[in-house]
Amino acid sequence: MIKSLPYIFLIALVLMGCRQQDSKSKPEFTLRFGHLANENNIWHKAAMKFAEEVFQKSEGRVQVKVYPNEQLGKEMDMITGILGGSMDIMVTAESLENWSLPYAILCATPYAIRDSDHLQKIAGGPIGKEIEAHITEVAGLKPIAWFERGARNLTTNTPIRHPEDLKGLIIRVPNVSLYVTTWSALGAKPTPMAFSEVFTSLQQSTIHGQENPFALIRNAGLYEVQKYCNLTEHVKGWAYVVMGNKKYESMPPDLQQIILESANVMQAYEHELYLEQEELDYRFLKQKGMEFIEVDKAAFEKLASAAVMESFTEAQKQLYKRIQEVK
DSSP, rough: TTTTHHHHHHHHHHHHHHHHHHHHOOOOOEEEOOOSSTTTTTHHHHHHHHHHHHHHHHHTTTTEEETTTTTTHHHHHHHHHHHTOOEEEEESSSSGGGGGGGGGGGGOOOOOOOOOHHHHHHHTSSSHHHHHHHHHHHSOOOOOEEHHHHEEEEEESSOSSSSGTTTTOOOEEOOOOHHHHHHHTTTTTOOOOOOOGHHHHHHHSSEEEEEHHHHHHHTTTGGOOEEEEEEEEEEOEEEOOOOOOOHHHHOHHHHHHHHHHHHHHHHHHHHHHHHHHHHHHHHHHHHHHHHHEEOOOOHHHHHHHHHHHHHHOHHHHHHHHHHOOOO
């Protein structure tokens, strides 16, 4: 009987190891992460980096599944999905305005940000923290990282050098009231539309143009249906990676810390990719035949800024002023 004890212990250890292995194979949390870009976009690569970091740091307790190409719905659907609990994380920006988040629009306001250095000081500084707290408090969405976005430029099939050239052109914009107001003031006919519908609408001439950073123009193949990239650079902004705050708070403190640490890694990785990709995307679009048009930026900024001021509340105007005062 005594001689058999080591074998009993050995079997117990094996069974314990099996149970531990089995527990590791079944994550305590599975998080669904959706975004609108395709698999080649740096947002997707950054999201995959986040998933890898979370899985490794949590030793398999948390699994993040990434869904590109609006697989979990259009942007507004995904926000609703997070609030309803059917998904957990997404990349979003100005669309947050539609959820009674007046400060969220500042991350994508026309001509509010001067350059990349200015953006880093705003998004990564005290004003950025105020905006993040506002989003969490009002919408229940917790920003865990932010991504710098390439400047938004207007693409068309006729060259645009001055706002007067926009007369009669139907321009696709995100479902954001400030963008509708701004492009109307510039002389265009803006129409809100999901990004996934843009290529076909341009192909069928339902719309005449759209505005987005180089990366999305490239990844969506818009160079196939648009000849000119007009360098309006009307928005230099950032996007947030947001997580449902209820889901975040439902996780143990150690896993919450892993989420935030992994998000920091994701943010740094995305920025590194962004700096490399911006120039590559410009060259790619040029090789594909797109012509880049220098515009009368002062004329665009004058009309756009006036439209912004007319649309903003007093609180938004004060925050806008603080942003512009940051040197």
